[in-house]
Amino acid sequence: FWRQQGHIREARQWLRRALELVDENIDTETHLGLLNGAGNLAGEQGDLLEARDRIQSAVHLAEQSAPRWQRLLRNNLAIIA
Numbered sequence: 512f513w514r515q516q517g518h519i520r521e522a523r524q525w526l527r528r529a530l531e532l533v534d535e536n537i538d539t540e541t542h543l544g545l546l547n548g549a550g551n552l553a554g555e556q557g558d559l560l561e562a563r564d565r566i567q568s569a570v571h572l573a574e575q576s577a578p579r580w581q582r583l584l585r586n587n588l589a590i591i592a
Contacts, residue, residue, distance in 0.1 A: 513552075526545055529545050562591045
């Protein structure tokens, strides 16, 4: 929705806020989705440092507990690079 409507900045604000609220009770899939989404949208807006940091954090999390995410995240990290 945000991308189609041209509201990427708003989407980034919501994702940033959601990531601020992450605690140990969040499930890994949701956390990975937030990090990946935040990284991708940051990259779309040219904020490559935040994009790299968010996706790299997701890669580290996926290495620990969600191997099926690793290929997608490494691909997104390569796109950012």
